[in-house]
Amino acid sequence: MNKFAAQIESELLSNKKVGAYHHLVLSVGDIAAHARPGNFVAIAVGGEGSSMVLRRAFAIYRASDRENGLGYIELVVAPHGKGSTWLTAQQPGALIDLVGPLGTAFGIPTQPVRALLVGGGYGSAPLFGLSEVLKSRGNRIDMVLGASTAMKIYAPLEGKRSVNSLTITTDDGSAGIAGKVSDVLREIIDENQIDIVYSCGPMGMLQVITEITQEKEVMHQCAIEESMACGIGICMTCVLPIKDDSGLIRMVRSCIEGPVVDGERVVWDSNRKIPEGTWGA
Amino acid sequence: MNKFAAQIESELLSNKKVGAYHHLVLSVGDIAAHARPGNFVAIAVGGEGSSMVLRRAFAIYRASDRENGLGYIELVVAPHGKGSTWLTAQQPGALIDLVGPLGTAFGIPTQPVRALLVGGGYGSAPLFGLSEVLKSRGNRIDMVLGASTAMKIYAPLEGKRSVNSLTITTDDGSAGIAGKVSDVLREIIDENQIDIVYSCGPMGMLQVITEITQEKEVMHQCAIEESMACGIGICMTCVLPIKDDSGLIRMVRSCIEGPVVDGERVVWDSNRKIPEGTWGA
Amino acid sequence: MNFDFSTQLGSANFANPIFTASGCASSGKELSQFFDLRELGALVTKSIMIKARSGRATPRMAETASGMLNSIGLQGPGIDLFLENDIPWLQEQGVPTVVSIAGESVEDYAVLARKLRNVSGIKALEVNISCPNVENRGMVFACNPVTARAAIEAVRRNIGGELPIIAKLSPDVTDIVEIAREVVAAGADALALINTVLGMVIDTKTMRPKLAGKTGGLSGPAIRPIAVRAIYQVHAAMPNVKILGMGGVSNGHDALELVLAGASAISIGTANFGNPRATILVKEGLERLLISRGFNSLQEAVGYAHRLDLP
Amino acid sequence: MNFDFSTQLGSANFANPIFTASGCASSGKELSQFFDLRELGALVTKSIMIKARSGRATPRMAETASGMLNSIGLQGPGIDLFLENDIPWLQEQGVPTVVSIAGESVEDYAVLARKLRNVSGIKALEVNISCPNVENRGMVFACNPVTARAAIEAVRRNIGGELPIIAKLSPDVTDIVEIAREVVAAGADALALINTVLGMVIDTKTMRPKLAGKTGGLSGPAIRPIAVRAIYQVHAAMPNVKILGMGGVSNGHDALELVLAGASAISIGTANFGNPRATILVKEGLERLLISRGFNSLQEAVGYAHRLDLP
Ligand SMILES: Cc1cc2nc3c(=O)[nH]c(=O)nc-3n(C[C@H](O)[C@H](O)[C@H](O)COP(=O)(O)OP(=O)(O)OC[C@H]3O[C@@H](n4cnc5c(N)ncnc54)[C@H](O)[C@@H]3O)c2cc1C
Ligand SMILES: Cc1cc2nc3c(=O)[nH]c(=O)nc-3n(C[C@H](O)[C@H](O)[C@H](O)COP(=O)(O)OP(=O)(O)OC[C@H]3O[C@@H](n4cnc5c(N)ncnc54)[C@H](O)[C@@H]3O)c2cc1C
């Protein structure tokens, strides 16, 4: 459980369309100071009288701590279903009910490392904050961003500056290399002698990255995305089968023991089934 | 069934707070030309993803027919529960899903009459449009408006001009005469030799007015207000026991055989019971 | 593109699967102002009883979260006036019509069936058995396998061979499949699932039940998951029995959900109150969605969500 | 103003009537970050079983109109680890605690009761009988008067004299009053009404049930009218049996509705997911509303909506 989590009324400071996404800035006071790359926030959607009873989770794209409680965070939101569409339709000045920061953060190595950051779709969001932190510690950072099409690559200018190399892939070839991020990973890992891969994006992508990082014997931290009803550990809807040190698989809550988890600990491809050998199965 | 009823997307042109009410202007095209005093509109509330599934009915306060389909209507709305509060919070430019004009209208006598218009709370809304029509036909019009308190009297300046006399009553005495509209009716009916009373307001008030008009042997047309789920005659939730010419009581739909009905035909005090002798009881 | 949107319930054919729900379209006239009723798969009339009924006292409705409660109490003119006034009008207009009937005793159902057996211009009979049985302490017919069966048998015996019977079941039972089996055994050609769910709202101002009848039937989007479950369960148990699905459908996606669960046709109730053109929107939406998913006909999609359960 | 907000269920006293709902507050720790758990009337733990359970596969939830479906499948560590870890923590914090138990056989309930009989720091036992009975073709205990009774009897026999038993019933039955009578006859001191309503959502993209477990339990505001009706029916039939009401409560008005129907305490489930401080808001709201309506105590308001039914 993220011990800094708090519920606040946050003011929407800005809402701009960027490609297929909306870039939102929210005034969050002290939450900004406590937010770490990988953390997320849970937002109530639909307003008064809404038929939507559950919060929606959004990765913190960047957090800026200002003095006097004037901190703010930035989100990158894809208008997908009813909740995210409502959120991206809000105007600056709107009050947004927000709980955060939530969940685990990407681990920052104490030794210098060569890090590869891999993002799919809006999954690139938390990686830019991460790259700033890694860079400030003197690490070399390469980045690969993939999406189905160019409009869905989220790679802001200032973000690009914080990485040493940026490779883009699109399924339809409308930007960068035609193909999946996984098609280019092996080569980049080898060429740049990567020590650790950080990733965020759809589950299928994270699974493939894990296969590659295991083959290449590099570490892999990934931010996963399970359907979450509460975001704070009380509903048990967001579970994911994770192996512990002893090899025991448990269904852990991805909202409080995640979203950032070690890729090799995840029992992938477990949608609609409990893996054999899971505790209590 | 009002044969002019249509469903439209109407634009909210203006929304102003007036006392305890909001005065709304909506662009409604041809609907304005067909609206008669006493008609109402049914408005979908809550927007996309709302938990409110039923329309809300609002009396048409005034309708202005302009050429080229630029007609508009005006409503007087009390922010009461969730639906009306949502509506009064909408900003000009908002698109409002509206069905109208609905229901029956006040009957306009072909002979000159001395008419008394009695309104309670926002029930005064349809009376101003009515007084304009009556006045244009050369009738003398007196008006009594009552409410619990001064803030709840809706009596716009231009409205006042269209009547020959205006008497105000408030329960708390904060404006006009302290008391109920019914306290002053007998006197006004006698003094001004009233031929017909038109009324709109809470059911209790309409019932008392009916007692007085029956005693004084003057006609009484009242616009009643029953809970309505559809407003167009298909749900049977809005029924009211009404006597027909033969004295038979039927549960009739107040949305299509009302809201304007003859006061003496209504079997009052029938909330939570079916009057004895009702057809099919 | 030659998409087949037609559907069957028993021996009756319908050009499309979108119907009104009983009690939510009156007898048609009122809605005809908003669209051409011939665009409907069928108009299902409000449930008609033998005699005229005043219905329940008001208040008869309460809005709830994503739904509403109603307790109309089957107000209506009785079968004779209905046959005199409403049916001829619908016939004149050429509206495909399903007549819904309701009784207070097994004999009532028999009488209603006899009154209807020779009426032309009716495509099917929907038998609403969610009514209190005066002969059995007011227990609802549909809540007991024995009485549910008896009511449908009475209709079957008296209706003659032609008119398909659609038995409309209540979700307020421990085991809806059991009831479904009984009414099918008794001669129902198809099932209508689901009627409203028994509920209550208490007014926190007056501090008493909001409805004069105290309890009422819950309908609207709130109950859609219950409808989908009931349809899925019954279709799984009896894949060959046609289902007229309903409960909280207000757009094409909702309708598709019920079709995938096993419904061959869809009735729209509460959504008409929020939007007089709801049926037409659902119809257009469902057709578009089915085509976009590669189906060549509605029939291919009926029960499609079960495909992975097959052995 | 000396308003008495306390309440009783069986022999247990609670400072106020606002509880968490089982399975909707985990074991307390997670919520303690948002408010002081001692402000609760009681924390009701998630239902615990004898052995560790992985629960169901994901997806485990689907949002619905004004509600949600869940199929957690009673994931948990099993009673031994629960007694080792969770209960001591709650005791240390001084949180009034109701333990919820669930079994797959009558014997399971007996074993759980024996494990709990001498545990101190528990105010009452909530017995969740909305579980499949492996000895009876997976039929849910609460859906059959015989098995419902057997489960509660097993707890009663084994729990000893002290700990009050709250039997938690399912709304998915034809006659909830019948089940209520059986479990009270079997020794339940109070009733928890209602558990979730069985539902299903079909994903119109994948065209299969959204939940891995296919069906799930419907909760949230959508089901409140069903909860109010169940509470009203049971309170009318057994006015002396205390009821812990739940189902779609998210503010003081909702809670008041259930109290007026007959609930002596209120559990908050789904609303916690939308708002971690929901219990506190409900508590403050309910107290304010009761006072504004002139009640001197919560007790005066319990079942107040029935007053006009009295002879
Ligand atoms: C840890 C985490 C971080 C996320 N970060 C972002 C982000 O930075 N930007 C962004 O645009 N979205 C993000 N999402 C997805 C986001 O929470 C919403 O689920 C998504 O926007 C769809 O919600 P909706 O209301 O529009 O769709 P609806 O279809 O209305 O959603 C219905 C329900 O399904 C759930 N759901 C639907 N799609 C997803 C999904 N892809 N993942 C999880 N749950 C889903 C919703 O949460 C909701 O409970 C994140 C999700 C998680 C769990
Ligand atoms: C013919 C007619 C004309 C009306 N004209 C006006 C008008 O000019 N100005 C105005 O402010 N209001 C008018 N009303 C009342 C209005 O329709 C709303 O019902 C009222 O604003 C409360 O709705 P809500 O959503 O705010 O309250 P909620 O409590 O959210 O309403 C819940 C449900 O109860 C019904 N309801 C609640 N209060 C009333 C009421 N007093 N009468 C009927 N149904 C009610 C609502 O329609 C809704 O279905 C009229 C009603 C009718 C039937």
Ligand SMILES: Cc1cc2nc3c(=O)[nH]c(=O)nc-3n(C[C@H](O)[C@H](O)[C@H](O)COP(=O)(O)O)c2cc1C
């Ligand atoms: C106001 C109202 C009246 C109804 N009257 C009837 C009826 O007369 N006969 C019947 O079988 N069902 C009746 N129903 C139930 C509907 O036909 C339908 O089964 C139910 O409302 C679920 O569908 P929905 O959610 O689309 O409304 C009525 C429902 C409502 C809301």
Ligand SMILES: Cc1cc2nc3c(=O)[nH]c(=O)nc-3n(C[C@H](O)[C@H](O)[C@H](O)COP(=O)(O)O)c2cc1C
């Ligand atoms: C995610 C979730 C998990 C639940 N787990 C349990 C449980 O373990 N035991 C139980 O008796 N009820 C469980 N319930 C049911 C709730 O305790 C409650 O009875 C129901 O959700 C209705 O209340 P609500 O509408 O306030 O959520 C669960 C409900 C939800 C939503």
Ligand code: FES
């Ligand atoms: S989202 Fe509720 S426990 Fe993780």
Ligand code: FES
């Ligand atoms: S409001 Fe539906 S019939 Fe009058």
